[in-house]
Amino acid sequence: MKRKRKKRLSRSRNLLTVLVICIVGLVHWGASSARAEPYLAIQEGYKCSKCHVNMTGGGKRTDFGNIYVQTRLAHKFVNWRRVLPKPKEDVDEENPLKTDSRSSFFSGRLNDYIAIGADFRWLSNKVETPNNPTEEEFNQRKQNVYLEANLIPDRTTFYLTLSDGGDAREIFGLLKRELKGKPFYLKFGEFFLPYGLRLQDDTAFTRAVTGFTYGVADVGLEFGFEPGPWAVHIAVTNGTGSSLETNRSKRLTTSVAFVHKTFRVGGSYSSNKNAADVETEIYGVYGGAQFGRVGILAEADFIDDDTVEQRVSILETNILLSRGHNLKFSYEYHDPDDSISENARERFSLVYEPFVNQFTQFRTGIRDNKGIPQNDASNANEYFLELHLFF
Amino acid sequence: MKRMDKKALTLGYWRLVLAGLIVVLLMPTAGRSQGESIAETVEALQAKVDSLTRKVQLERGRTVYSRACSPCHGIRGDGEGPAAKGFDPPPRNFRRGVYKFRTTVSGALPLDKDLERTIREGVPGTEMPRWKDVLSEHDIKAVAQYVKTFSPFFEDPDSLPLPEDILEIPESRPFEPSSASIAAGRRLFIDQDCVKCHGENGEGDGVEADELVDDWDVPIRPANLTLRHFKNGKQDRDIFRVFTTALNGTPMPAFDELTEEQRWQLVDYIKSLEQKGWFYSLFKENPNQVRHPDPEEKTDESGA
Numbered sequence: 086m087k088r089k090r091k092k093r094l095s096r097s098r099n100l101l102t103v104l105v106i107c108i109v110g111l112v113h114w115g116a117s118s119a120r121a122e123p124y125l126a127i128q129e130g131y132k133c134s135k136c137h138v139n140m141t142g143g144g145k146r147t148d149f150g151n152i153y154v155q156t157r158l159a160h161k162f163v164n165w166r167r168v169l170p171k172p173k174e175d176v177d178e179e180n181p182l183k184t185d186s187r188s189s190f191f192s193g194r195l196n197d198y199i200a201i202g203a204d205f206r207w208l209s210n211k212v213e214t215p216n217n218p219t220e221e222e223f224n225q226r227k228q229n230v231y232l233e234a235n236l237i238p239d240r241t242t243f244y245l246t247l248s249d250g251g252d253a254r255e256i257f258g259l260l261k262r263e264l265k266g267k268p269f270y271l272k273f274g275e276f277f278l279p280y281g282l283r284l285q286d287d288t289a290f291t292r293a294v295t296g297f298t299y300g301v302a303d304v305g306l307e308f309g310f311e312p313g314p315w316a317v318h319i320a321v322t323n324g325t326g327s328s329l330e331t332n333r334s335k336r337l338t339t340s341v342a343f344v345h346k347t348f349r350v351g352g353s354y355s356s357n358k359n360a361a362d363v364e365t366e367i368y369g370v371y372g373g374a375q376f377g378r379v380g381i382l383a384e385a386d387f388i389d390d391d392t393v394e395q396r397v398s399i400l401e402t403n404i405l406l407s408r409g410h411n412l413k414f415s416y417e418y419h420d421p422d423d424s425i426s427e428n429a430r431e432r433f434s435l436v437y438e439p440f441v442n443q444f445t446q447f448r449t450g451i452r453d454n455k456g457i458p459q460n461d462a463s464n465a466n467e468y469f470l471e472l473h474l475f476f
Numbered sequence: 477m478k479r480m481d482k483k484a485l486t487l488g489y490w491r492l493v494l495a496g497l498i499v500v501l502l503m504p505t506a507g508r509s510q511g512e513s514i515a516e517t518v519e520a521l522q523a524k525v526d527s528l529t530r531k532v533q534l535e536r537g538r539t540v541y542s543r544a545c546s547p548c549h550g551i552r553g554d555g556e557g558p559a560a561k562g563f564d565p566p567p568r569n570f571r572r573g574v575y576k577f578r579t580t581v582s583g584a585l586p587l588d589k590d591l592e593r594t595i596r597e598g599v600p601g602t603e604m605p606r607w608k609d610v611l612s613e614h615d616i617k618a619v620a621q622y623v624k625t626f627s628p629f630f631e632d633p634d635s636l637p638l639p640e641d642i643l644e645i646p647e648s649r650p651f652e653p654s655s656a657s658i659a660a661g662r663r664l665f666i667d668q669d670c671v672k673c674h675g676e677n678g679e680g681d682g683v684e685a686d687e688l689v690d691d692w693d694v695p696i697r698p699a700n701l702t703l704r705h706f707k708n709g710k711q712d713r714d715i716f717r718v719f720t721t722a723l724n725g726t727p728m729p730a731f732d733e734l735t736e737e738q739r740w741q742l743v744d745y746i747k748s749l750e751q752k753g754w755f756y757s758l759f760k761e762n763p764n765q766v767r768h769p770d771p772e773e774k775t776d777e778s779g780a
Contacts (some may be wrong), residue, residue, distance in 0.1 A: 130765045133560055149559035154597075155606030157767040163689040164609065188611045195545055220655045238551075239558045268561065314562070346564065375758040378766060404758075 089386070102208050105174040123282045124403040124413070125158070127373035129379050130346035133283070138233050138244055140270055140309050141279040141318050141340070143299065144255060145231035147203040151192035151476070155443040160409025161441045164189045179207075187335045196236060200274050202231040207472045214465040216456050227252065245275075253277070253302035267312035272320075275304045276291075278338040279318035280353045282384050290419040290432065291384045295355075295395045296365050303336065315350075316342045324357045334358040348374040365390040378405040394423040407439040414449070430456035493534025503543075530621070534717040535624025540615045545623075548603065553626030563603050565696070573627030573635075574691065574725040577708045579645055582722035582730040584637045585629055590618040600768045601705035645717050650737065664738055668731060675696040678749040691725045702749045705765045715743045 116193070123142070126133060129272040133142030146154065155162055166189050175271030191402040194200040206227030212220045220273040234243040256273025277283070280297040305322025317340075324336030335394040336358075342351030358364045369386030385398040401415040413436040437451030448471040456463025487752035509727035510618070514604035542551065548567040550557040578586040595616050607616060624630040633644050635692060651657065665678075667670065673688060675681040680703035690696045699706070708714050708723075719739045752762065 121634070130562075135562075147547070148560065149557075152544060152547060152605065156607065157764070162609045166612070188520055188540070188615045190540075190544060190610045192543055197542070311561075344562075375763065378757070378763060379759060380763075381774045405766055437487070453507050 107281075114339075122285055123373065123382055124401065124411070127349060127382055128375055128403070128405065129153075129230050130344065130349075130375070132311060132342075132344050134309075134311065137257075138231075138242065139255065139276065140259070140272070140278065140311075141307075142283040143235055143277060143443070144229070146193075147190055148194060148200070151194075151202075153443060154440070154475075155190060155192070158409065159440045159443040160407075162189075169465075175253050178219070186303075191476065199233050200233045201232070202476055203474075204229040205474045209470045211468040212465050213467075215461045217461055229391075252299045255302055257314075269308070269310040272307040272309070273305075275381070276320075277304045278320050278322065278355070279307065279340040280338055280355055280367070281340070281351075281386065282370055282373075282382060282399075289399055289415075290397045290417040291369075291386055291399045294395060294419055295369075295386050295388060297355075305335070316340075316344055323393070324359075333455055342371075347376075348372065353381050363391050379403070380405075393421070396420040396423060411438040413438060428457055430454065444474055444476050447471065448473065448476070461474050494665060494747070506512075533618045533621050534625065536615065537618035537620075540611065540619050541622050544611065545619065546630055553623065565602055566694075567603070569627035570623050572692075572725075573629035576723040578721050578724070579643050579717065580637045580721065581641045581643060581732075583724060584641045585635060585640065587637065588617075588620055591618050591623060595619055597709060599707045600710070601647055601703070601707055601762060601764055603764075619776060645713060645720065646736070647713075649716075649740055649743075651740065653747065657741045657744040658748045661739070661741040661743070661748075663740075664734070664742050665745055668734075672703055673727065678702055678746065688727050690727070696726055701746050702751045703760075703762065704750055705762065705767070705768070705780060712743050712747070714742075715746055717741065719743070 112238075123133075125131075126136070129135075133253070134140040136146055136153060137143060138145045138147055147400075148429065157237070162353065166187050186422040193202045193366065194466070195271060204227065205434070206225070208224040208227070210213040210220075210222050210224060228249060230247045232243075232245045236243060238281070241262070244255065244257050246255040251468055253275075255274075255276050257272050257276045259270055259272050261268065261270045263269070277299065278297055278301075281291060283297075283306075284292055284351045287293060292298050303320075303322035303324065305320055306314065307318060307320040309319075310317045315463070317341070320336075320338045322336045322338070338353075338355040340351060340353040342349055352370050356364065366389045367386060369384060371382070371384035373382035375381075375382065376395065380403040381401070383400045383402075388395040388397070397417075397419045399415060399417045401413060404412045406412055413430075413434070415434045416434040416435075417434075418429060422428060432455070433453045434450055436448060438446065438448045440446045448469070451468060453468075454463055454465050454467070458464070485648060500503060505740050541549075546557055547559045547571060548557045548640070549555055550560065550564070553570035555567040558565065559565050571744075575586040575590065575594075576600075578584065578590045579585060580590070594604075594610075595607070596608040598604045611619070629635040633724070661763055665674075670678075671682055672684045673680075673682040675685065680698045680700035682698060685698050688698060690697050704710065706718075716739055718743055719730070719731045722763075731742070
């Protein structure tokens with residue numbers, strides 16, 4: 086009995102070693118970004134922390150997030166154990182241990198303490214720019230592997246994103262507690278800053294122009310308080326996100342949201358001083374509402390860096406065609422200098438996003454850019470197909 | 477672990493076979509007292525195998541529960557898992573041993589097949605997903621057994637449903653829905669005071685709707701019967717079952733004093749309230765319902 090147990094333990098250790106080697110290998114091969122999907126949060130009336138370990142969204146999914154994907158989000162749950170033909174001798178209706186005894190459910194949780202996750206995005210992109218040759222490229226910059234260690238379950242978590250390419254890594258500790266039944270947390274380490282709607286698309290104007298993308302993480306401290314329908318996040322960081330670190334001042338980023346089952350409204354603010362003592366203030370409002378299968382989300386931001394004032398906004402509509410199939414229309418606006426008229430640019434997008442099974446999502450769409458005629462790049466048309474593998 | 481348990485079971489099985497063989501070989505010559513003693517041994521062996529099987533099943537149930545159920549229902553089964561906050565309705569607290577969806581009389585504990593059915597089909601319109609696509613039938617049964625361990629009532633023989641507490645839900649309806657049965661159902665809907673909670677048009681806006689609380693004084697909303705989802709399933713038989721069994725822990729009573737025919741008439745009326753059309757589909761249908769479609773084929777109580 087003891088020998089068997091030893092053998093089993095050694096087998097588990099070997100398995101764990103292989104797994105760790107696989108993870109490290111994957112990371113060396115190249116890894117980066119998991120993306121949040123705020124439209125799903127609006128559809129379900131969830132806060133970001135419901136489905137993501139990082140309480141402000143993005144990155145590894147929680148156990149509930151994985152359950153949600155596998156049981157409700159994906160068009161189909163592929164139960165590979167049922168797909169494979171059963172050996173005749175295994176079919177025994179009377180003995181449940183012999184027949185149908187295993188499930189294909191996999192949430193990335195290895196045991197009570199350790200859970201892993203991953204995101205891999207492969208992109209095929211075609212860009213047609215006026216007066217320029219058409220560009221086509223394959224791209225796989227978006228690759229991430231996550232490690233979540235619940236040292237004290239639901240209380241103390243260590244979180245690590247191993248990433249490569251253009252995306253920043255996140256590595257932080259998370260201490261969760263409750264104050265009279267109201268949850269709060271303290272996050273310390275390197276993380277994405279809590280600002281606005283954390284859209285999946287980093288090229289969206291509201292993300293790219295404000296600088297709150299998955300390519301920018303900052304080192305510091307974040308406090309979050311989520312009583313009832315409220316979600317309050319305040320981060321104090323070095324400010325390396327958009328300026329050189331001087332240690333003379335810190336960056337303050339905050340976001341407050343009221344989350345209801347069918348709608349949400351929120352506001353964000355960020356202030357940062359760079360090495361030349363130029364202060365950039367970014368502030369905005371965001372929200373969303375769900376009407377049956379139709380969800381709308383919007384965000385408007387103002388960027389003031391003492392010299393230029395910019396305005397940027399997005400309006401997005403998502404239609405849940407059927408389980409696992411989403412159709413997205415979005416309109417974006419960016420005025421790069423409020424003092425100059427008729428220099429704004431716009432972007433229209435039409436995207437179809439099927440979650441074909443519990444681990445696979447496709448995204449395909451067109452983006453039509455409109456800008457001043459002198460700037461060819463701001464009038465380009467983009468066509469893309471993306472394959473997203475995740476767990 | 478699984479392989480070892482399997483081996484232990486196989487060992488138990490062979491012990492049983494061996495004991496059976498001994499019984500067969502000794503039967504012609506053995507005296508009455510010897511036979512009885514062998515029978516006792518066989519019985520003891522059988523009990524041992526049963527206990528081992530249950531142990532294996534509970535262990536499997538615990539593993540699956542911790543992965544798939546504890547994020548909402550909590551590792552202690554108290555409905556306070558890390559994801560439970562903000563859910564409306566909140567996840568079930570298994571420690572209370574009170575279950576809405578059963579085939580037993582009002583106030584009684586559910587049967588195993590009732591628990592398995594809820595796990596298998598989920599609860600439409602809530603966060604409870606349909607697990608039959610994801611978990612194997614074996615795992616569903618194991619989780620149901622494990623969930624029972626949270627409440628002491630399932631261990632108490634006096635609390636278990638008696639044979640007369642188990643209700644027979646008819647496999648098929650005795651008559652087809654008609655305008656007459658819908659009209660009769662409407663009269664019953666008013667006479668039985670359903671309107672007080674569910675409202676004149678079944679939209680869950682009756683005069684008492686705002687005052688309703690469950691058995692733990694938590695406010696509870698009556699169902700909006702015009703929506704397409706019914707938590708206990710939307711087949712005629714599912715709705716009939718609710719009228720017959722009541723929903724334990726909620727103000728919804730059993731209408732078992734009504735005749736079977738009257739309960740089917742009520743079913744027809746409830747079904748007639750359902751909103752239809754593209755406008756409903758696009759702008760009013762709950763995304764949760766889109767993701768939790770009705771079973772394509774009618775499944776029987778055992779889930780076969």
